[in-house]
Amino acid sequence: MIGPQVRFGPDGLAPAVIQDDSDGRVLMVGYMDAEALSATVETGEVHFHSRSRDRLWRKGEESGHVLRLVDMAIDCDGDALLVTVDPVGPTCHRDSRSCFDEEKGDVAAPVGFAWLEVLWATIADRAAERPSGSYTASLLDGGVDAAARKVTEEATELLLAAKDDAAGSTDATRTAVTEETADLLFHTLVLLADRDVPPAEVIAVLRRRHDR
Numbered sequence: 132m133i134g135p136q137v138r139f140g141p142d143g144l145a146p147a148v149i150q151d152d153s154d155g156r157v158l159m160v161g162y163m164d165a166e167a168l169s170a171t172v173e174t175g176e177v178h179f180h181s182r183s184r185d186r187l188w189r190k191g192e193e194s195g196h197v198l199r200l201v202d203m204a205i206d207c208d209g210d211a212l213l214v215t216v217d218p219v220g221p222t223c224h225r226d227s228r229s230c231f232d233e234e235k236g237d238v239a240a241p242v243g244f245a246w247l248e249v250l251w252a253t254i255a256d257r258a259a260e261r262p263s264g265s266y267t268a269s270l271l272d273g274g275v276d277a278a279a280r281k282v283t284e285e286a287t288e289l290l291l292a293a294k295d296d297a298a299g300s301t302d303a304t305r306t307a308v309t310e311e312t313a314d315l316l317f318h319t320l321v322l323l324a325d326r327d328v329p330p331a332e333v334i335a336v337l338r339r340r341h342d343r
Contacts, residue, residue, distance in 0.1 A: 138209040139164060144180055147212040149222070152201040154244055158222040159230040161190070163212060175200045177216060196220035251320055251330055258324045270321050278322040285315040 139145050144162040151158055161179040163171070166187055170178040174189075177198035181188035191197035198216040205212055223230040257267040270278050289311035296304035323330060 136205055136209055137165075137168065137212065140210065144182075145210055145212055147177075147179070147214050149177065149198060150213060150215050152215045152217055153246075156229055157231060158198075158216070158218060158228070168212075171200055171203075171214070177214060190222075191219065194220070194224075196222065198222065247316070247320075247330070250317070251324075254320050254324050267321060270318075271325055275322070275325050278318060278325050281318040282315065282322050285311060285318050289315050 137145050143164045145164075145168075147161050147163045149158045149161065150156065161177075162182060163178070164180040167178040167180045170187060170189070177190045177200055179188050179190060180186070189197070197219050198214075199219065200214065201217055202215040203212060204215075218228075221228050223232065225232075254267055257265050258271050261268045261272065270281065289308070292304065292307040292311045296308050320330065323333070
């Protein structure tokens with residue numbers, strides 16, 4: 132149990148950072164005491180200690196916008212919590228997805244890019260271990276040409292799938308676009324692994340360009 136490990140402050144509280152499991156977005160910060168922590172673990176829905184009302188508070192008990200518990204961790208000092216959740220509806224009382232959104236009504240759906248970290252970790256593991264029978268390892272064994280050829284191939288197939296969808300969109304053509312995009316992303320990550328370029332460096336370039 133995580134509870135006994137938490138070092139609550141003199142007021143009996145510890146800050147809890149609430150993070151969306153789908154993409155890592157920080158949704159809000161609240162405070163938990165031992166009672167709120169126990170209720171969160173027992174019910175699977177996030178509870179806080181309301182400082183304004185001085186009582187246990189289940190997030191969403193009035194709005195219905197509950198936070199379903201996915202995971203929980205404590206920081207290195209043991210005095211703060213990171214709570215990963217699956218939110219039901221907007222988290223902020225302003226009806227925005229996050230309390231850190233600037234505008235009311237900003238409830239943009241998460242895009243789930245955070246899962247690419249899982250895929251990258253798997254690819255990096257294959258690059259290091261080169262297990263027998265692994266498709267990823269076989270691509271890496273073929274060097275830059277093997278991975279690059281697949282990127283070119285998948286990019287062409289995505290182009291053709293997109294043109295088919297533009298000519299007459301159906302469930303089948305949209306599925307093809309989705310699947311070819313997945314293939315392109317995967318093989319691009321493999322090519323990055325071959326060249327020992329972490330995706331974080333690519334993201335840094337995109338962020339710099341976005342700020343211009």
